[in-house]
Amino acid sequence: MKTQSLEGKTMIANRHDSLNLTDDDVIKMYRYMLLTRGLDERMWLLNRAGKVPFVVSCKGQEAAQIGAAFALNPMRDYVLPYYRDLGVVLVFGQTAKDVMLSAFAKEEDPNSGGRQMPGHFGSREHHIVSGSSPVSTQIPHAVGIALAARMKGDRLVAYTSFGEGSSNQGDFHEAANFAGVHRLPVVFFCENNKYAISVPLSKELACERVSDRAIGYGFPGVTIDGNDPLAVYAAMKEAVARGLDGQGPTLIEAMMDRLNPHSSDDDDRTYRSKDELDEAKRHDPIISFRDYLLECGVLTQASEQALRDEVTADINAATAYAEKAPYPQPEQALRYVFAE
Secondary structure (H helix, E strand, O other): EEEEEEOOEEEEOOHHOOOOOOOHHHHHHHHHHHHHHHHHHHHHHHHHOOOOOOOOOOOOOOHHHHHHHHHOOOOOEEOOEEEOHHHHHHOOOOOOHHHHHOOOOOOOOOOOOOOOOOOOOOOOOOOOOOOOOOOEEEEHHHHHHHHHHHHHHOOEEEEEEEHHHHHHHHHHHHHHHHHHHHHOOEEEEEEEOOOOEEEEEEOOOOOOOOOOHHHHHOOOOEEEEOHHHHHHHHHHHHHHHHHHOOOEEEEEEEOOOOOOOOOOOOOOOOOOHHHHHHHEEEEEEHHHHHHHHHHHHOOOOHHHHHHHHHHHHHHHHHHHHHOOOOOOOOHHHHOOOOOO
């Protein structure tokens, strides 16, 4: 990262400059990473305290999610996230309060009015399309949105995310084939955290990488470091440009580590060793991106602490509000099911 100036002084070459990201942009990226991590950890604590029933963690996957979302346009593009994609929906407009209302299953939950489990994100206003509980179902829906945009003449990209285990489902393969044939503007974003619940990557794939599968459907596939938000941003920008230019879909495989069990109902000690998890924690994207920003001089120790304090205050306020908010009335479970 170090370069030599004309005066012979050593200075830092900021990687984000080459990506046309400003200092403010990368500070915002880091703030979203902190907010995503903080909400995740708060919901985990609330679950252990018996206050929220279920949590699907994204801890360790924040860099990939924020890097991807920053390469999209929330006013133009559509996201069809999978259940861990908390960082993406925050960038697209959901708030800490929205997340907590969903976790507590309160009436004001913007995703489903308290009907769905957490992780079922949805907002027409913010171009977030709700997924279904069976994994991979969001992938063909993303292709459908891209096809509709093509037919209507709308210039946009549909982003859909999934774990590497979901890439083994028929939904993924049918969607990828259709998108490849019709050269649709879709970004298939695989968050490869190396475990499909308790099944390790070595028992999931016969090929070396998920991205290897793209060639069979006639479009590019790339594998990148999912712990580096700038690497993810760069790959996503290229994929988005391809889609908007009519060149078709892209499959991006972001490699990362899941730092929590599959869900709050899982005990990963039964299938992961402590040494393996300790090694994964050494690649924590929050720490590595913070170190990058400090080295660049974009952040200082004081400004970084101020960011953390600001995020904590936001989460505290969201938690307090959601905990006191009313639950839906039982009869409201019938709403939006049958015509009224």
